[in-house]
Amino acid sequence: MNRKHLVTKSCTAALSLLMLASTSVVCIPNSINQPVFAATIKRSQEPAGQYQINESFPIDEKDDNPRFDTWSLLDNINRKFYGFKGQGSVWVHSNNPKKFSLYINGRNIKLTKVGRNKWVKLDISKYTKNGNNALQISPQKGISASDKIDVKLPYPVLIDNTKKYRDNDTFKAMDKLIKAEIKNGYPSVQIVVIHNGQIIKRSAYGRVNAYTQDGKRIKSAPKVTNTTLYDLASNTKMWATNMAIQKLVSEKKLNIDAKVNTIFPTFKDKASDKIKGKTDLTIRDILMHQAGFPADPQYHNNNYDPNNSNKRKKDANPVYTQDRNNILEKIIATPLQYKPGTKTIYSDVDYMLLGLIIEKITGEREDQYVENHIYTRGAS
Template identity: 25%
Template sequence: MLSRRQFLAAGAGVLPAVVLGATAGRALASPTAISAMVEASGVAPAALAGFDNVLRSYVAERGISCAQLAITKNGRLVLARGYRYAAGGTAVPAVSPTSLFRIASLSKHVTAAAVLRLAQDGLLGLDAPVAPLLGLSTAADPRLANVTVRRLLQHTGGWDRDVSGDYLYLDHTIASTLGVPLPISQDHIIQYASRRPLDFAPGTRYAYSNYGYLLLGRIVEKVSGRSYESYVNEKLLAPVGVTRMRLGRTLRAEAAPTEVVYESQYTSRTVTDPSGAVVPTPYGGFSMANRGPGGGWLASAVDLARFARVFDAAGPVLNATSIAGMFAKPEIGVTESGSWYGAGWWVRQVTGHLNTWHDGSLPGTYTYLARLQNGFTYAALFNRREETGSLDFHVLSPQINAEIGKVTTWPTTDLFSNYL
């Protein structure tokens, strides 16, 4: 997850930035050499070869073993690629355009869309207070009564992870405080958080909150009367033909078919059992189940590009009012750079269009999705995130933006039918 400052920098240009790129001072290999090092699957039309070369170079230079890129133009899928780079003969499973990746916080716009759909159907008010809706006590902080659904959507609910920590990463602390064994559940996280004061008055400022989106997932379940995942599948994904997306699991042994392998230099104490064992951080250092609504989905870049069309115009999932609600300015206004956090999206007004974007980050995962002017949308997924500064997750967007300007004729075919 990018910091707020990094997000603002990402949105400072005409096109918001995807945060990837070449290491400063490192000479690029020739396109021929890159092609020999990186195995690519899927379709990259000749007119869009520049985008393909950017991703190939990035992957090869940094030794990222699994990646994807999907691009749509005016709602048509025009590029769909999976990339595999196996350095030093390392065995890496093939990556197709439909291989599944943990998408981390790109899950948030899915949850936000579910909430807006409930409101659209007259089942939920966006200004409804959250405490009575979920049966939360306000004894620890009476200001909890002022937390509304809308404030959860826009990260103005009152929780600041820079002050009190991210409750979704405090498994050991929560288990110890509550006197319960690992693994803890979402119920334990809510119980722990409800005993603590808020970090600021709701509605007064922005602070990114994974916990807020956990609560939104519980609201979806409470109001719909069904599991969060089943509601999203029926009301959001199935109507637009998204069939592969699902909630991820924590352990490697529980991985979904076609799910990539995640890489990280770090190890952590397991949160899946009380043994105290040290495990690779992506596989037991945090709980995927607890991340569900705010960071737990699996998807391919093609799936994300397909679902992104939901926000282009009124359709079977969201009407025009709901779409406007997704991108509405919060009560605190816009940032100094003119962007704002809507509902699961960062937003910037450009001439005649709203650019919207978000990234996602977990140990072993980095993802980015952007909807830009001129009908251009892209999703880029990786099985590593920046941990030591070597990946430079902050400079790819100038390369992507430059390639947009080089395309003289966009393909007119639509590849979505290839990836049902």
């Protein structure tokens, strides 16, 4: 996929039309009390796969049980799950099902016909709603320590309903605007609109690899389809690296006006460098994409020729590496394309370097630092 992204007002306007779609609130009476059953399978045929709820109940009250919530006993019997109105199922297995009650959004699903030690798939589509739903497992009186119930609740499934919305005026306007953008140079667009568990719009526009590295349009490139894979690049720049940098600055562990060589002493100009500026390069320069580095030196591609990016040449890339332990050395060896601070050129190298700075200061891999200190519940 072409990495030169174009942003125009009219394309933004096309996407903003999505905001015109209406939403609705669904209210379901909570007086339903009805058993629902489906085919059973033996314990040896335990359903495989990934589930948003996959737990055994009741949760034992033990000092060494991290699943037991001593602050809110209700949390030990209640679980939230995401779903859509009109769909959903839950797998249940128990050695004594008569000792438990199962509720979906407050509606009792009786387990009286569930056999012992058999997995049963229950249809809960009548009781689900769009968004967050509630599952509750309540033990009955006289339950023994050996009584258990296992619950597996799958993730929701998207339903294709694009035919119904094919003549939607909003989507027609979107098609018109995006096609105009493609005609005037936008590389490609792939759109999926999902509303309450239904795919109501799925379209593809433009061509794969629509431009050469030097910006020439390739009119013979294959068309984008609904199954074309895109490189969702640069998301971690914002949601990992920038977040980590902000946290370190707020904690006074990092000064963005500090020179890079105060963190990495070897980060300096060499006498042979045609364009110098690494010795005085600051973290602020990097954050502003004014560090002087090329957009993409393709460290991963040994056959990339920096002197002729349109042709592959065996072993032509002097900064090629497959070892993350060598990447700082390769960044230092990467020639600058302009004097830092004099231009603004978006560069992947800038954020690779920022990631290394984060790891040096924190002593952790960037992914682990972000997970442990930013996105983990209760992280400081």
